[in-house]
Structures are given as structure tokens and as C-alpha cells.
Amino acid sequence: MSLLDVENLRTAYTVKGKTFYAVDGVSFSVGAKETVGLVGESGCGKSTLGKTVMRLIEPASGKITLDGHDIATLPEAQMRPMRRKLQMVFQDPYASLNPRQTIWQMLETPLKVHGVADPAERRRIIEAMAEKIGFPKASLQRFAHEFSGGQRQRIGIARALILEPELVVCDEAVSALDLSIQAQILNLLVDLKREMGLAFLFISHDLSVVRYISDRVLVMYLGKIVESADHATLWNSPRHPYTRALLSSVPSTDPAKKIGGAISGEISTKIPETGCRFRARCPIAEARCALEAPELKTLPGGNAVACHLA
């Protein structure tokens, strides 16, 4: 049994009276201490999927099993103790920290909510956490605006990890940061993962970052997972034409390695009613792709791909 099992999850949004599914029948799992990357273009539903797993958005149907408990329909009172195991790091370190709280208050609140009643114990935990993220004790009495973007992201990470969760959802956690700061935060995440035995669901549009930090990668297109593979296989022999297109669009820092022809078209906001959702942009689509939607087929070895022609 995995740490997190998601089965046939759907998340609905209603726009002008019409319902559409931003996440449409997604199944995947995250093992204990595993980092699963989730990539796709903007609008593919990857952030919605992350937030649904966190129960920040209610799922329309499907199962979310965390540590053996189905949390998809738990009422909030019963959900709260589960949140101890499940935390999130957000993209924007400027918007996701309360400007009126000191860092100490931000780190103390989750401990209070989750019943760490002894103030001395809370102090011990907070100070240990501050050391992990490289903050001197004195700086804990300061406010978020006194810190730079990279330092704020460290605070966001500390807040997510203070309860020693098992799974952390990182939604574009390093996307807003400069290159040199991004490296600092990625190294910190790797250190903390090793030290605390964390599993990550790492959502990002930046393929090189996902490639670096993930053990396994899910590729999402218009609400569906189109490919799931371990990191080495995905980058060495991607099967789905969309995965191939994505990978070949990433500019290499080797000027001699020219990128392999940009894929035409754009992700659409209209989901085709039948057939494969990628077919309009697919360079190898056939007549059959317009009629039958390909299922996510598991291949020998555990990887999976949703394409008639892969």
C-alpha cells in the first residue's frame, strides 16, 4: 500500500452554469519517501489536482486514500487530524505568508492547532525547525516583509514541515525564485527529505527542476494523466507524443544542442468530447484517435502511458 492512493479523482468547476472537469478521472499513487513530479502546461489541471488532494478544493468524485484512510469525503472535523500528515508549500512566498504575524507565530499556530499544548515543547520544536532552515533564533521575532524571496520560501517550507508531515505537496515551490536561490531551496528540500523521510508531490511547469528532484513523474494534459514513468525512463525514452513534445521544447544550455522543432498549437480550453485530448496538436494522430479516448495502460515495469500509438 502506498502512502497516498488517488483513484479516479474528478474535480468540477462550474463556469456560467456549465460544469467541466479540470481533473478528470486521475489515478496515481505516491509511495512513502517518494518524490513524484507532476508536469504539464498552464491550464492542464495540475494545481487543481494538488489542491484537491489537499482537500482545499472539494473533489466531485473519486477516492483519496492517505495512509489507509479515505479522505475524499471526510467532514472537516475528522479531516483536521489528517492534515498533520499532509502539508503544502505554495508558489508565491509573498502572498502565502501572513504579513501581520511574526515568523514565530506562523510556526507556532500549526503546533497549537494540532494539540502540542506544552509551550516549552513548542519552543523546542520551533527552534529545531529554525535551525534546519538556517534561521538564527533572533530572526523568528521578525515579520515576513523583512525577508527576501528565498528566505520567505524557507519560512513557507518550515511552516509546512513543523508538524512532521508524511507527504508535502509543493505547488511551483521554486518557480518564483532566481536561479541561485532556486538551487538553495532545491538543496534544502532534498536535505529535509532525507532527514525527515518526506514524500513530495512536486508540481511544476519547469521540466528541468522536476527532472532533478523527482523519482517518478506524471505528465498531465487537459485534466488527464497521459504518462507516468520513473525519471530515467521518462527522460531517456518518453512514450507519449505530448511528453516528447514537452521535453523537446526545453532549451538546453548547450548551444550545440538545438531544440527539436517546436510543437504547433496550444493547450485549448475546450475539452474534446470524444477521442484523445491531445490529438489536435499530435504529430502522429490517426483517425482512431478522434473516436476512442486512450486509457492509461500500465506497461511491464510499472510505467504507464495513455496513447493508442505509443
Add this chain to the structure above:
Amino acid sequence: MIPKPPVLELLKLEVGFPGAPIVKGIDLKIEEGEKVALVGESGCGKSLTAFSILRLLPQAARITGGQVIFDGHDLATLPAHELRRIRGKGIALILQEPMTSLNPVLPIGLQVAENILQHEKLSRRAAKERVIELLDLVGIPNPRERYTMYPHNFSGGMRQRVMIAMAIACNPRLLIADEPTTALDVTIQAQVMDLLEDLCSKLSMAMLLITHDLGAVAQWTDRVAVMYAGRIVETAPIAPFFAGPQHPYSQGLMNSSVDDGWHYSSHRLTEITGNVHSALGERGCAFAPRCPLAAPGCRETPPPLELAGPDWHVACYRRAEAMAPSPVAASH
């Protein structure tokens, strides 16, 4: 043969807010048809440099010294009405946010036509035909129908194409592109950058690309200038630069970007410790507080840009040490 003069030449350009110099003396040449990237982290002054070329500075910011030579004129001191003839015609600009840089209540065709009517003696009808050609050139399908549509009818990538059509409408000799693809997905980034590269060669237009994405620099430009805290620290043709940058900051940038085939299980990223704020109040080299090679001499006066190879300039007192078997690369 007399060498052609460069399209644009920045000489000792200084830009700043009252009491706060940001750009501290930049020299940069862009040759005819050349694609030059200006890279650096947020706050290094790269966008301010780009905007000061057309004197589109935020309120209170001023060019406090130096020259911007374009077509024999110094744009830093040119009277406003003469500068207006160069904006959009000689030099065009595209911005990062295609969502906010178009007028939401005007059909896109009219917005592209405005630039043409401003600079060329054309009838409205002829201008419309020219716009339709331009929309077609930048890869917008059904340009005749799209002419009357509004920005909200377009996706991010398509809006950036409209911006490009607007920019190239008067065949500028230089295009300044400030993070043109930062807001776009990688697949769309590749389309837009391929288009810009194609247009540069078709229209023999030079480009100044402002970016923080080293991959984009390697793929789509000819020469790179690395900026740190208001100064250019290294400038080089891209092939030798990416094979082995010489300035410790450029080396740090390369080592902290995730490269092909790196995985956390086997390769720790090299961090540049600290952050850009450490440059504040530094008398010598602005990078010295973060530099693994800094020596006491580095803290006294800023190092000048010196020739370090063919068309290759580096501003570092410790260049010999930086080029020795790299301590930066050896630490992982």
C-alpha cells in the same frame, strides 16, 4: 572595408533613482543583425538598462551619465519629439506581460495599425492590408478575421505574437525583448522564440533579449552579457561562454542551474551563498561578498572589464584563479 558601425552602443551608461544608482556604467555594443542576451537576477538592473535605451523609465528614475548611441544620435539627450520618431520605428520593444500590454477595449488590428500610421504615410486601407500581412507573418491563423478581435479572444502565446507584429510593423533595426516568454509555457516559449529568431534573420533585425533563462540564451542568441548589481561582469559569444564561463558569478549561475541528466540522488546543486542584497554598500567588486574566490584586493575598487579571449570580456581580479581547475565545480 570599413566595418559597419554597431546598431546600438551603450557608453558608460548610468541610470538610477535619486540617491540610488542602479545601473553603474555599462558598455555594450550590438552589431547589425546580432542577437545579444542580457542576463542576470532580479534587481540587477537589466530591465532598467533596456528601458533607458528608449528613455521609458519609471518616474523619478533618470539617466545620470553616459550615452546611448543609435544611428548617430545620443538617445540619452535627444529631444522628445525626435526620440518619438525612433520609438517603434528604429527600435521596437516587446514586454513580458502580453496580458497587460495590449489595450483591452481596442481590436488588435487597430493596435498594430497605430504604429504604422504613426510612422509611415499610408492610407488606412493600405495600413490594414499591411497589418493582415504582419499577423500572417507572425503565425496568427485567419488574420483577416482576427483583425477585428479583442485581446481577450487570444491566448497568452497569441497575444505575444500580436505584440511581435506590432513591434516589427515598421521594420525596426533593433528589437528589445524584455523577458518575452517568461509568462509562457515551454512549448509556447519555443514557438515564440523560434519566430523571433526567424524574423531577425528575415528582416535583418538585431535583438537585445533580456532574460534570466540560460537555456533561452544558449538556444536563441549569439552573444551574452551577464549583469550583476548594475554592472556587466562578463560578455562573450555563446559557444565559448557555455563551454566555460570565466567570471565566478557566471560559473555560479551555470552550476546552480539544473543541467541535463542531473538527479538529486547523485548530484548536489552548487549554491551561490547569500543573496544580491549583500552588494549594497560594497566599494569593490559587487559579487565579492558571495564569491568563493574573493581576496582582500577585490573589496577596494570594482574590477574593469578586460579582454579575456576573442570578443570576450571579463571583470574579475581573480580570473586566473577562476579559470584554474574550477574550485566551484570541484566542490560537489
